[in-house]
Amino acid sequence: MKKSMLTIVGARLGMRLGAGLSLSSVCFALLAAPVVLAADVDFAHIETSGVSQIQLEPDMADLVVEVVVTDTTAKAAKDQSDAAVAKFIARLTAAGVAKTLIQSANLNLQPQYLYVQDKAPELTGYTASRQLTVTVQELSQLNTLLDSALEKGINRIKQIALKSSKEAQYVAQARQAAISDARQKAESLAKGFGESLGQVWQIRYYDQRPVQPVMLRMNAKADYAPAVAESYQYGQVTIEDRVEVIYRLK
Structure with a gap:
């Protein structure tokens, strides 16, 4: 039955080849077209x-937090963000959260400039940021983990999605x-x-x-x-x- 439906679509497209359609465009149309349209059903x-x-x-949640640090040098900003992430992960594992439920993003490092009219941009420092996604399997732990994140240097709560x-x-x-x-x-x-x-x-x-x-x-x-x-x-x-x-x- 599917074969006959594809034949009908192919026949209709084939009649239009003389109107400027190429063979490749017909093949693409056959792949992109739905298998059947309502108008093609010719029976009651x-x-x-x-x-x-x-x-x-919900009985669990995905918690997304972030640490954002600005310092005068790229290394100082990186070291601070890495330390905050490491401390929070240690706190999570101590609370019984499996490492497979923790995902830490790579470092995002951006230079910061001061822009003054008629002057060249002045480098003022670097901002380092990292995100962590934690699957909290016990909602009763959620508030404690939020407090712990802030205590360990995490300074942004990005999202809490209940699941x-x-x-x-x-x-x-x-x-x-x-x-x-x-x-x-x-x-x-x-x-x-x-x-x-x-x-x-x-x-x-x-x-x-x-x-x-x-x-x-x-x-x-x-x-x-x-x-x-x-x-x-x-x-x-x-x-x-x-x-x-x-x-x-x-």
Whole structure:
């Protein structure tokens, strides 16, 4: 069946060769064109799309922090940034975070200049920066690790993305829910028009991942001293999926 569909597309493109299309452009069009368009389905059919959305509580997070240091020499800036990263990694491993859950980026070193009108730029120093990404598997550790990062010389919290350790399980569940949604819609439409639903003729599926992470937000109204943990508002992780199906009608 797929072979016949490609033949139809090829025939239509081949008729246009005389209008200025080259053979190479036809080959590219065959690769770039979708397998079938709705207009190419020449039999009675119903086309439906199934969607699903699952929300679940996060139980882990990806923490991205950065150290940015400016000093008069490149070596001094580099040494300070490296020291801050090393101290924080040591603190993480001491807290039980596996090294496989820690990713440290390479050094980014940039010269800094003072620009004054009608004068040549003056080199004033160097800025060194490094990022670390830490997968926190226990959300109860998050605030402690944030405090530790700041104590060890990390001076920027770039991002906190909440996630779920059960992502694969719920992705599969969302996919099945989208399939059921497409089937139920098709059955309802066929019944409403007095028709009978036949076999599936085509399935179009596009991977909806990655899962939408939720950025952790801080509640500005919370009192910092008595309840730091409660000042973080944990959102829900959203997993979505979608499938498109063409059914024959009997």
